[in-house]
Amino acid sequence: MAQDDKPQGGTQDGEAEKAADAKELHRTVREAGDAELDRPSGALFWSGLAAGIAIHSSLIAEGALHAGLPDAPWRDLVASLGYPVGFLVVILGRMQLFTESTITAMLPLVTRPSGWALRRTVRLWAIVLVANLIGTALAAGMVAGGALGNAEIRAAMVEVSARILELGGWQTFINAIPAGFLIAMIAWILPNGRNQAFWIILAISYVIAVAGFSHSIVGADETFLLLFTGRVDVGHALFGLLIPAILGNLVGGAGLFTLLAHGQVQGETGE
Template identity: 25%
Template sequence: MSTRAYTPEEIVQQTLNSSVKKVKKPFIISFLLGILAGAFIGLGALFYTIVKSDETFSFATKQIFGGFVFSLGLILVVVAGAELFTGNNLIAIAWAEKRVTTKQMIRNWVIIFFSNMIGALSLVFMIYLSGHFEMNNGTIAKAYVKMAEAKCSLPFTTAFFRGLLCNILVCLGVWMAMGGKTVTDKILAIVFPITLFVAAGFEHSIANLFIIPMGLLLQNSYEIDILTKELSISGMLNNLIPVLLGNVVGGSILVGLMYHFIFLKTKKHTDS
């Protein structure tokens, strides 16, 4: 078997076939795979928080190394197998090609988003009960609260565009991983775009479903040197709504439909 990577034209076909399979999976299979993906992204966020909590690192080191370890989340999704809402925004390619219907695409997105949420929240409670946040004299707990408060304080427009930029990079990571034929190929394809999105401070809706609830649970447990008035259920919704919308636009339109136009729609006009 050839070990060369798939070309972008071949990746489009891979994405089309994968998207059709995704929307046709039985509900229970999609639901369980979604739960796994939510937990996997939460594990990546946990790994990132350990780095973020260490004040001996410089800002750049924390952001870049933190982004590098956060990549574990998407690596688990792609290599171990799971269904992630932000990655599934690429189903828009199959929708534009009329291989899946609007109803099928939206149904998949709804199932996967809510199962991702269940996976992320389940991990929150397991991690909370494990006492992981007490490590290093509670600095990890403080990091969760600070990050959660900062996310809840973002203006709508800022959160939207950070979500948009995030999912451009996440979907590019998924896109390039589909071009690889080995586990090593896929990991290398994922690491750089994911490291960049985290290092740049962009917003991922599923990761936020782990970080913000952790902050909510921990905000009264330790003395935090910030005002946490924005850290609340309503603050979480104020973050998730624009970030979710930004994720959808970035992944489905600026990656999915863009590549559809370049490699499929334009090709049809050229061939006709």
């Protein structure tokens, strides 16, 4: 908005300006979601597969930092700086990440609800989620098979991954809700902060790491590594780790954050 066009009328005008900003954000994120929903299945799958492989760089960076740091109380705080690496690669690289699509795919649905809109939202989530999981499984398999990293870093990656075993299935679900909320927040903020995108992604994903919140796709990478190295069995991996994290991320991103983001402009979107 140009300087001369700004409202000059005090509190009420300031509130109107904020509402207009929220409407513009809603429209921008919703249109991005529509574009994603209209993409061919093949394009979604390959983009999601690339994201699943690329997100593995978070675990590589964490493992490398963990291996190179002394065993001190601040070790995890510094090693967690590796966690945002995968998110920076995936989000700035415009790859399809399941948790980021929770809000972008949901806004078109909640704005124009219909059976058709629901089906295409579920279609996007299913394709991207499966592709993300395949990508993380491939990357974790390469580590477990000794194809990536040296022995010290591989051992550190397993040690970092083993932290998810401290939570039961219900705790993982609850822990995944704020992670889904925060990743959806990134997708909501970025249109207004493209010049600060690096720092926005870094700060929010670092909070997820240091708080120990459960992210379904990074968690899938860790789960597959633990599965392939014999630390967990298939049942625990599926029902104790993967599914609770996926559902919790959906509740936090597609549920809480999307409804709050949409609710603040409901009736004002022109839809």
